[in-house]
Amino acid sequence: MKPFTYVRADSVEEATDAFAAHPGARYLGGGTNLVDLMKLGVEVPTALVDVHRLPLDTVEELPDGALRIGAMVRNSDLAAHPTVRDRYPALSQAVLAGASGQLRNAATTGGNLLQRTRCPYFQDVSKPCNKREPGTGCGALGGVHRDHAVLGYSEQCIATNPSDMAVALAALDAHVELYGTEGARSVAAADFHRLPGDHPERDTEIRPGELITGVVLPAGSAGPASAYRKARDRASYAFALASVAAVLHITDGVVDRVGLAFGALAHRPWRARRAEEVLLGAAPTAAAFEHAVDLELAAARPLRDNAYKVPLARRLALDVLGRLAPPVTT
Structure with a gap:
């Protein structure tokens, strides 16, 4: 040290x-x-x-029905909060899927969003890593990459974002509140993390010195029809191999609101915009879900050892969407 x-x-x-x-x-x-x-x-x-110790440790409802979560709210408190569990179940489920109870008691909302990749080449200073030291190369690209990205990666970096919470926030249309020397601003959670491009050392769109002060969940994403599911190597204390967060609202037999995000497939939570576009206005059938998810995952570029992630993510997405859809009646 x-x-x-x-x-x-x-x-x-x-x-x-x-x-x-x-x-x-x-x-x-x-x-x-x-x-x-x-x-x-x-x-x-x-x-x-x-x-x-900053006074950013509360969860409060805003006048427009949105929910503001302070950056210092502990993960355990967030997952157990009655309003979060009732109105945004995907977020509660995602937080509970991450880490151990002891870590959730210490980890914060803001810190969760800023956690860095668990790529072993990034964590080992003896290995080449463009994220840790730009220009040294990506050791994972030709090395061990079973857990790495299949979407949106570059030749500079194939690492994945480790957060469960961030995947749910992306699907829920949340916004991240920031404060810096130039004042306050807000960034959509789905855009907060970056794809690697030529600058994998930059994980997020946060500006130098800015502090996360909170996260706002819109009233429009509230309701019981959201869920999160994660696949991992063991039942607890493991990062995702693939995960899915979904929000699905049905009116008069068609999808009128949908949010879908994948985790552990890319350098950031992957908001499935192609899938959402084809699902809006469609009947919530198994065939529609399959078409939408397959269209989204067609962009995947699996590497030598992680092609399994594509069918795994597909099955997770179809399961979550199918559970959120109302039962078919005859």
């Missing part, structure tokens, strides 16, 4: 000012990912700006 400066912030403004005053700083919330990366030598911050 290398020496660093520690600053405890008592307000959002104080936190961003402290970050700006210490080039190379990092924000510290629950620390469940950052501290691990510091121990591995992947992250070497000059300063830690501790934000875990």
Whole structure:
């Protein structure tokens, strides 16, 4: 562990000012990912700006019916919150699918969105990794890549985003609230994370020094018709091999609102825009779901060892959509 400066912030403004005053700083919330990366030598911050005591730890309903989740809300509290469970079940299910109970007690909403890939080449400083050190190459591309991306990757990086929560937020049309030296702004959760392109070192669209202050779930995505499902190597404490979050609303026998996102297939949660487009206005039949999902996954480019992810993601999506659709009556 290398020496660093520690600053405890008592307000959002104080936190961003402290970050700006210490080039190379990092924000510290629950620390469940950052501290691990510091121990591995992947992250070497000059300063830690501790934000875990900021008054951003509540879940509140807004006047328009939306739900605002503070960035410091612990994952365990978020998953158990009655309004989240009743109105946005996909989010509660996604959070409970991630990590252990002990980690969920410490991890925060903002920190979950900022966690970095679990690619072993990224985590091992002796291996080449363009995400960790641009220009060194991607060790996974010709190496071990069973868990890596099949959608949206580049020759620079084939890593996947590890978050379960982010997949649900993308499908639910959530927005991420940010605050920096230039003030406050909001970014759609589906656009918050980046594809690697030529700059895989940039995980998100967050600007230098910006702090996540909260996440807003729109009233329009509320209701019982949402769900999350994850496939993994073991029943607990494992990152996804593939996952799916879906929101499905039916009116007069046709789909009038749909959100579909895949996890563990790309550098970011993959919002299935092609599938959504063909499902809107269609009857919620098995044939319609199959057509939509197959159209979306046709863009996949499996690598040597991860072609299994495509049929796995397909089965997960069809299962989730089928469960959300109303039963067929005769």
